Amino acid sequence: KARGCRAVGIAGGKDKCDYVVNELGFDACIDYKADGMQEKFKAATPDRVDVYFENVGGAVWEAVFPLLNPYARVPVCGLIAHYNEKAGSNTGRDRLPGTMRDILTKSLTIRGFIQIEFADQRRDFYREAAQWIAEGRLKYKEDVVEGLENAPNAFIDLLRGRNFGKLVVKVA
Structure with missing residues (x-):
């Protein structure tokens, strides 16, 4: 949002979504605990999705993935919906072939990362974030x-x- 993008947040509950839109300034917020998440994502992203920051997985990923535009980028920082799964547990039908097909045909970039990989950019980030906080453009x-x-x-x-x-x- 701070760089001019349309920003759609994802939060659990009406109060959190209201905060995301009214206080943080997002364009929309999807309540992942409410019914109809897929339809709400479609309505909130009329031009679909160019960048999706993946930190959840599960039903949220299932709702967002079909909305990714060609050449979309997906930085993956976490998969909290799967943290309690046991290794090798069966979570239903195998979605990997369809997912891989879409990654290929849409030329998607999906990249896992750990914050420490960007340690050399930390000072620049702190400087920029501090300025945005002072200006009220970044809130927490x-x-x-x-x-x-x-x-x-x-x-x-x-x-x-x-x-x-x-x-x-x-x-x-």
């Missing part, structure tokens, strides 16, 4: 939990979508 919300002893439950709540904002455990 923290969900602060007090005490290291509360970290395990806070993490479980995070995985269940109960946090509202970036989860921070305050230890000192």
